[in-house]
Amino acid sequence: MQEPLNLKLSEALTEANDTKSLSIGHGAISELPRILRRYFRGQRAVIVADENTWRAAGDRVHKILLDVGLSAHHDDHDRLILDSEDLHAEMRHVEAVQSYLESLTNHVAIAVGGGTINDLVKLAVSQLGRSYVCVATAASVDGFGAYSASIEVDGHKQTIYCPAPLAVVADLDVICRAPKALNAAGYGDLLAKYVSGIDWIFADAAGVEAIDEHVWGLTRDEIDLWTGKPKGVNAGDSEPIRNLFNGLIMQGIAMDVYQDTRPCSGAEHQFSHNLDMIGHRYHGEIPYHGMKVGIGSIAMTKLQEKMLAFDPSELDIDKRLADWMDKETATQRGQDLFEQPKLKEVVGKEYPKKHMNAAEARVMIDKLITHWPETVLRAKPWHLGSAEYQARLKAAGCPIHPEEIGVSLDFVKSLYFKAYHTRARFTALDVAVLLGKLHDWVDEIFNEPW
Missing domain, CATH: 3.40.50.1970 (Rossmann fold)
Known part of the structure; x- marks a missing residue:
């Protein structure tokens, strides 16, 4: 009815x-x-x-x-x-x-x-x-x-x-x-809006893609309600499932209004898409989209923790830009991350769209650093923290360790760099690269318990 x-x-x-x-x-x-x-x-x-x-x-x-x-x-x-x-x-x-x-x-x-x-x-x-x-x-x-x-x-x-x-x-x-796993996957896809939202906030601060406040409201004004009862989602209870579906369909409407996936998709989806592109399977089955996005979201939440704690006064911009690569060299470096010719082609198509020369990178770094305090202040309310994020996913029935979907920690580590090169969209990965901190932060993440 x-x-x-x-x-x-x-x-x-x-x-x-x-x-x-x-x-x-x-x-x-x-x-x-x-x-x-x-x-x-x-x-x-x-x-x-x-x-x-x-x-x-x-x-x-x-x-x-x-x-x-x-x-x-x-x-x-x-x-x-x-x-x-x-x-x-x-x-x-x-x-x-x-x-x-x-x-x-x-x-x-x-x-x-x-x-x-x-x-x-x-x-x-x-x-x-x-x-x-x-x-x-x-x-x-x-x-x-x-x-x-x-x-x-x-x-x-x-x-x-x-x-x-x-x-x-x-x-x-x-x-x-x-099946519980299907609704859990939807929960993983929806919870990722916290993570992708921070990506969009920093893209806005960098002057790459301004936030559409109306569309932002469509996707996130009620996200606490939509994702607030993960145990109920796992149990198949009517109210939490209704709220979950309301949230999911709202994302679709927002993408329709915005005519792009940016409101709902950040680097966490790039992790998932990289697994798709290699045909990743676990026990012969392709893991559900939301399960892969969930693992990608945990990975990006951990990186965003490092980013939000960063002190921009530590950055020596001249030193950072001293070894800045030209487009051809940087594209080749990205292609070298992959063995499959088709994925090398993806890098060749996507990465050059966002590459900047050193002068352009300096302007963007200056813009980010100038607005760093207010950007962090704007982003922090959307950062759940990796422990809370994992707790919510687990309560909904989602995997929280990469090995639960057949992915090793070493491979997840490589995905930070692969995901950066396979999509032109500006995310926290791009911020980390501009600051010269991606390798350092990823190393720190994998020196800590997952």
């Missing part, structure tokens, strides 16, 4: 470019006929799911729509059930979904699933010039309402901008019963 939306979420929905309908509540799937009749008049529904999400909600969605004459007429054209074995957000799966939907006219796709199914359908329908409906089966990612899909292309995880779903349905009867 339709339940009243949180006031802030309801107001934010009016600003979304693509998403016009949001139903969150127990029994919310029953709202689908109303949604289809209002926004997709005359069209019939075709469900895209995998075997697991079909069992979780797809079969019920199908029966509801069939009963009211809104499902496609024939069994072989009313659903596309993808093999859940080794199903990931890869371009080959996007192409399969697109090919299936392209063969159907006057049909609307209903994506029933989590982040993977949603991203596959989102990009597929975008390339067909259509809209779609998302039925979330877990509170697992912040991308349900986002203006982008995270898709692996030629072994490289890419953010591809494409319209968000026209309608999102989140049935709490389904989501509260979802």
Whole structure:
């Protein structure tokens, strides 16, 4: 059934470019006929799911729509059930979904699933010039309402901008019963907004990317409420799960409003994307996105602790810039961190976008140092501290040690440097490099207990 939306979420929905309908509540799937009749008049529904999400909600969605004459007429054209074995957000799966939907006219796709199914359908329908409906089966990612899909292309995880779903349905009867690890992953993705927020604050201070105060408010005004009951998330309790989903969908709306992922993604996501790009698996499975982001967030929280405690009077700028590398040398140094040619290509594409010559670096360092006290003062309220951060993740059921997702501490150490080179986005990693402290701070982190 339709339940009243949180006031802030309801107001934010009016600003979304693509998403016009949001139903969150127990029994919310029953709202689908109303949604289809209002926004997709005359069209019939075709469900895209995998075997697991079909069992979780797809079969019920199908029966509801069939009963009211809104499902496609024939069994072989009313659903596309993808093999859940080794199903990931890869371009080959996007192409399969697109090919299936392209063969159907006057049909609307209903994506029933989590982040993977949603991203596959989102990009597929975008390339067909259509809209779609998302039925979330877990509170697992912040991308349900986002203006982008995270898709692996030629072994490289890419953010591809494409319209968000026209309608999102989140049935709490389904989501509260979802596997605990899925909702825990969503919690890890949402808690990361504390970390990425500090990255944005320093990007603003450096003059690289100003904070949009309105979008900042969308993503963070209620973050304490959204993330305040991690044990309840782990238990599948209704109120904490509802708050978690509210927070996740708000991130997607904010990205839609801002038309970029910056409000919700910092260096912690670069750690996760680097694991994606090497096809990292643990016990044969790819760890959930939010689990990888959680480990990346712990790593960046530890670095941000060092950064926020830094005394800028210690910095000798002339000495720091004495060995500043030119663009070609610095790019090559970054490429040398990787063995895979495709990852070397990523560095060659991304790193030069943000490289500065020594004179430009001096200007940015001066700007950071001049505004250091007020920047730190602005950032500190968003810094939970690594101990508190790990405690919250653990309470929600997230891994807190890299080895829990099959990653060694040595590899995590290398990711600080790899993540810096594989994304042009300005983060705390860039601050540490500008100050000449990245190696020192990383060494200190790994001389302490994780």
